[in-house]
Amino acid sequence: MQPLSRRVLNVAIGGGLITSSLYAIYKNEWDVSNIGLVRFGRTAFASAMIVLDYKLSLAGIAIHSPLYNEIQSKIHRRSAEKLRKVAFVNGGVYIKVGQHLGALEYLLPAEYVDTFKVMHSQAPQSCLSDVYRVLREDLGKEPEDVFFAFECEPLGAASLAQVHKAMLHDGTIVAVKVQHPRVKAHSVVDLKTMEVLVKIVSKLFPEFKLQWLVDETKRNLPLELDFVCEGNNAERIARMLQKFSFLKVPKVIWEYSTDRVLTMEYCEGGHVNDKEYIKKHNISINEVTQNLSKVYSEMIFVEGYVHSDPHPGNVLLNKTNHGTQIVLLDHGLYANLSDNFRLNYAHLWMSLIGSDLSGIKKYAEKLGAGELYTLFACMLTARTWKSVSTGIDKQTLTKDENKEIQAMAMQYLPQITDLLSRVSREMLLIFKTNDLLRGIEYTHQVHTRAGYFLTMSRCCTRAVYRWRYEHCDNWWCRVKTLSGEKWTLFRISLYEVYLYLWCQGSTIRKSLSENFSSS
Numbered sequence: 001m002q003p004l005s006r007r008v009l010n011v012a013i014g015g016g017l018i019t020s021s022l023y024a025i026y027k028n029e030w031d032v033s034n035i036g037l038v039r040f041g042r043t044a045f046a047s048a049m050i051v052l053d054y055k056l057s058l059a060g061i062a063i064h065s066p067l068y069n070e071i072q073s074k075i076h077r078r079s080a081e082k083l084r085k086v087a088f089v090n091g092g093v094y095i096k097v098g099q100h101l102g103a104l105e106y107l108l109p110a111e112y113v114d115t116f117k118v119m120h121s122q123a124p125q126s127c128l129s130d131v132y133r134v135l136r137e138d139l140g141k142e143p144e145d146v147f148f149a150f151e152c153e154p155l156g157a158a159s160l161a162q163v164h165k166a167m168l169h170d171g172t173i174v175a176v177k178v179q180h181p182r183v184k185a186h187s188v189v190d191l192k193t194m195e196v197l198v199k200i201v202s203k204l205f206p207e208f209k210l211q212w213l214v215d216e217t218k219r220n221l222p223l224e225l226d227f228v229c230e231g232n233n234a235e236r237i238a239r240m241l242q243k244f245s246f247l248k249v250p251k252v253i254w255e256y257s258t259d260r261v262l263t264m265e266y267c268e269g270g271h272v273n274d275k276e277y278i279k280k281h282n283i284s285i286n287e288v289t290q291n292l293s294k295v296y297s298e299m300i301f302v303e304g305y306v307h308s309d310p311h312p313g314n315v316l317l318n319k320t321n322h323g324t325q326i327v328l329l330d331h332g333l334y335a336n337l338s339d340n341f342r343l344n345y346a347h348l349w350m351s352l353i354g355s356d357l358s359g360i361k362k363y364a365e366k367l368g369a370g371e372l373y374t375l376f377a378c379m380l381t382a383r384t385w386k387s388v389s390t391g392i393d394k395q396t397l398t399k400d401e402n403k404e405i406q407a408m409a410m411q412y413l414p415q416i417t418d419l420l421s422r423v424s425r426e427m428l429l430i431f432k433t434n435d436l437l438r439g440i441e442y443t444h445q446v447h448t449r450a451g452y453f454l455t456m457s458r459c460c461t462r463a464v465y466r467w468r469y470e471h472c473d474n475w476w477c478r479v480k481t482l483s484g485e486k487w488t489l490f491r492i493s494l495y496e497v498y499l500y501l502w503c504q505g506s507t508i509r510k511s512l513s514e515n516f517s518s519s
Helices: 004-027 036-057 066-090 093-101 110-120 128-139 183-204 211-224 227-240 275-280 285-303 339-353 357-366 370-381 385-390 399-411 413-422 425-443 450-470 475-518
Strands: 147-150 161-168 173-179 261-265 305-307 315-320 323-328 334-336
Touching: 036 066, 036 183, 066 093, 066 110, 093 110, 093 183, 093 211, 128 173, 128 261, 183 211, 211 413, 211 425, 227 261, 227 285, 227 305, 227 334, 285 305, 285 323, 285 339, 285 425, 285 450, 305 425, 334 425, 339 357, 339 370, 339 425, 339 450, 357 370, 370 385, 370 413, 370 425, 399 413, 450 475
Parallel strands: none
Antiparallel strands: 147 161, 161 173, 173 261, 305 334, 315 323
C-alpha cells in the first residue's frame, strides 16, 4: 500500500492535469481541436506522412529518369493538398505562411505554388457571433450602438482578419476589419510548431533551407496583429505618396479602432487580378502596372518605407472620371530600408538597366549574393542571364525564355534556397514586391514594358543624387550634385521621347504595310 503522501501527490498531479486540460478546452470555447497540443499533433502527423511518402514512393528510382519526375510531381501535388488542409483547419498563422509560399514561384515546385495560391482568396471565415464578440470586447459597446447597419457576409477574409461593410449612424459607409478571435492566442504555439518542423525537414532534405521564412513570420506577426500600428502606417504612407493623384489610401476612423478592430472609409473597386471587372470597366492593365511601378519605386528607392504585404488581394482598381484609381489596402506591415541597402539596390538596378556586368557583380555582392550574383540578377529581373547581359530593356520576355526560366528554377533550387537564406530581410521583402508586379503581369498576360524601367531609372537617380546632396560639405558640391541629377533625368526623358517616336513610327509602318498588302 502506497504511503498517504504518495497517494496525495498522485491525486494532486492527476487533478492538476485534468484541471489544466479542462481550462485549455474552456479557453478555446470547448473546442478540443483548437488546443495547442492538438494543433501541433495535427501538423506533425501530416508532415510525417509527407516525409514518408517522399521516402517510400521514390525509393530505388533513378533521380534523373522520366519516371522519377512523374512520381515526384504526383507526390508534390498530394503533399501540397495535405498541407493546405492542415492550414485551413488550423487557420491564422498557417494561412499566412501558406499565402507567402504561394507567391514563391521562383523557389517552390509549381504543384505547391498552384495549391497554396488559393489561400489568398479562400481563407477561412469567422462566424458572425465571433465577429460581434470581438467588437463588444474592443469597442466596449454593442455592435448596433456603433453601426446603423452591418453586413453579415464579409467583403473578404484573410489569414488574420476579415472585413465587413457597415454604415455608421451618421450615414458614413465604412469597412470594418475584425481580427479572428483566436489568432493572437494561437500564434506563439503555431510559430514554435513551424520552427520545429522546418528544422526536421532541413535535416531530412538539406536542400530546403526555409528557416528564413519562420524568422520573417516571427518578426512580422506581432506587428500585423496590432491594428493601431496598421492605422498609423496607412496615414504615414498616404502623406508620403500624396503627389500620386491616382493612388488612394483609405482614411482611418480612430473613434472605432483598436488593436483588433480597424474602421476605415469604404472604397469601391475590383481586385487587380479580376479579369472580368477590368474588362467590364475598360481598364488599361498597362496603365495600372505602370502606376504600381511608380508607387513601389518611390517607396523603395526614394522613401525607403515599403508596403510589406504586396499581393493582389491588397490592390483594388476603381474607374473614375479622372482615370483608374489604385486603392492600396492592408497596411499592417511596412519595412524601413536602411540608406546603405537602398543605395546599393538603386546602383544595382542602374547597372541592370545599363547592362553593366561589373556593376551588377559589385552591388549584388554588397547585397549579400556573393558568388551567386548571376542567379541573383536573374531572380530580380525574372530574365535569363543572356537577357540581363544584353539588356533587359531592349527585348521583351518570350515564351521560350519564360520556359527556360521555369526550368532554371527547378535546376537551381538548392542554390536559390541558399541565396534566400543569406540575403537580408530587406531583400526578401523586395522579392515579395517583385512577385506582386509579376503576378499581375502573368495573370493578364502582359510583359514588362520599357516605361517600367524608365520609372525605376528616375527613382534610382533621385535616390542616389539625394544621398550625395545630403552628404555635401560645400556649396560647389551641392551645385554639381543638383546639376548632375537634372542632367541625368533629362537624358532619361529624352530616351522616353525617342521610344515614343519609335513606337509611333512602328505603328505607322505596320499600318501602311497592311494597307499595301490588302491593295
